[in-house]
Amino acid sequence: MSAANGFAGFGLGLRHQHYEAIAGAAREAVGARVDWYEALSENYMAPGGRPLVWLDRVRRDRPVALHGVSLSIGATDPLDPDYLRDLKTLVERVEPAAVSDHLCFTGHAGVNLHDLLPLPYSEEALAHVAARVGEVQDFLGRRILLENVSSYVQYAESQLSEWDFLAEIAARADCDILLDVNNIHVSAFNHEFDPRAYLAAIPVARVKQIHLAGHLDMGTHIVDTHDHPVIEDVWSLYATAIARFGMVPTMIERDADIPPFADLVAELDHARIVAATALAERKAGAS
Numbered sequence: 282m283s284a285a286n287g288f289a290g291f292g293l294g295l296r297h298q299h300y301e302a303i304a305g306a307a308r309e310a311v312g313a314r315v316d317w318y319e320a321l322s323e324n325y326m327a328p329g330g331r332p333l334v335w336l337d338r339v340r341r342d343r344p345v346a347l348h349g350v351s352l353s354i355g356a357t358d359p360l361d362p363d364y365l366r367d368l369k370t371l372v373e374r375v376e377p378a379a380v381s382d383h384l385c386f387t388g389h390a391g392v393n394l395h396d397l398l399p400l401p402y403s404e405e406a407l408a409h410v411a412a413r414v415g416e417v418q419d420f421l422g423r424r425i426l427l428e429n430v431s432s433y434v435q436y437a438e439s440q441l442s443e444w445d446f447l448a449e450i451a452a453r454a455d456c457d458i459l460l461d462v463n464n465i466h467v468s469a470f471n472h473e474f475d476p477r478a479y480l481a482a483i484p485v486a487r488v489k490q491i492h493l494a495g496h497l498d499m500g501t502h503i504v505d506t507h508d509h510p511v512i513e514d515v516w517s518l519y520a521t522a523i524a525r526f527g528m529v530p531t532m533i534e535r536d537a538d539i540p541p542f543a544d545l546v547a548e549l550d551h552a553r554i555v556a557a558t559a560l561a562e563r564k565a566g567a568s
Contacts, residue, residue: 285472285568289376291549292532295345302542311543312482315343316549317445320351325375326367344378346532347371348459348488352382352417355400355410356390356426365420372421377425377532379490380424382412384447401436402446403468407453414454417477426489427451428459431467431496431505442467444482451487461492462479462519463511467503480522488526493519493552494534496568499507508537510548513550519552520559 287402295318303312316340323335339345351364372380385397400406409531418424429447441449451458468474495509511519511533523529531552535545 287528288346289528290530291552292317292319292346292530292534293545293549294348294532294534295320295336295339296320296535296539297332297335298539299542299545304338305334309410310519311546313564314546317344317346317532319346319348319534321346322368322371322380322382323351326364326371328370333374340375340387341411345375346379346381346530347377348428350397351387353387354382354384354413354417355406356386356388357409358389358417359414365417368445369421372423379426379457379459380421380423381428384427384429384450385430397430399430399432399434399436399443399448402439402441402443403436404440405448407441407446408448411453413560414450414456418454418456424456425483426457426459428461428485428492429464429468430461431464431471433471433504435472442474442479442482444479446484448484448487451484456487457489458487459490459492460488460522460529460530461494462522463492463494463496463515464505466513466515466518467496467505470503476518477521480518480525483526486528488529491519491522491526491529491531493531506537507534511552516551516555520555523559524554524563528560 287372293315296464320336383397385398385399387393427450429443434527447458465479469479489493493511493515495511497504497506533545533549533552
């Protein structure tokens with residue numbers, strides 16, 4: 282089974298608001314600072330249409346990662362064969378640098394709840410999810426990446442920490458990890474755990490991609506909204522992640538209140554600075 286194709290550097294989520302900017306003259310000046318793009322799989326799984334035309338155009342110039350929200354790997358419903366077939370068709374068309382989805386469930390008994398819902402961190406859930414990841418990877422013929430989600434509730438029956446559960450899933454299923462640093466910050470605040478302990482427990486070799494995003498701080502809790510710039514605490518946690526995992530391909534997600542393309546590229550430039558500084562400090566500390 283093949284792993285994700287090699288890709289590196291700093292990327293952005295591919296959003297329709299930026300198609301023209303990406304394809305136009307700004308591609309050479311501003312867009313040249315974007316090394317790759319991440320496309321939401323479900324937006325491009327229907328055959329034909331303008332979205333696929335744009336995706337093909339972007340893919341000619343840059344690597345593309347595919348990121349899904351509907352695999353529902355933790356659900357008790359059977360895996361959706363139509364969804365998997367359409368995803369495989371898209372994978373074969375795009376030849377993406379990575380294929381990812383979330384460590385969660387999104388529905389039950391055939392009802393899509395349109396949310397990324399956390400799992401109980403139990404031995405039973407471990408066995409269930411690892412087997413389903415194996416099915417998906419066998420069908421696609423490649424490893425997938427699973428992303429940690431933001432959460433607002435915990436299960437009384439959980440036997441493991443979230444970070445130990447994620448690490449064990451990766452080991453048992455032989456899959457990789459998309460580490461969302463903002464999600465770690467959100468969940469750490471909501472559930473009062475140390476986010477750096479989370480990072481320290483994740484196996485270095487499994488982390489193949491990193492997400493950064495903004496959120497909404499409600500005072501008593503944080504909601505993962507992807508509609509604000511990355512905050513300083515998340516930048517600091519990202520620096521810690523880079524110091525541990527090395528220069529992992531990193532992208533910024535923005536799904537609402539989407540600013541001009543150049544503004545997101547400027548935020549991506551800041552990610553480059555944070556990462557370079559963290560690596561330099563790690564090297565200085567090791568010498």
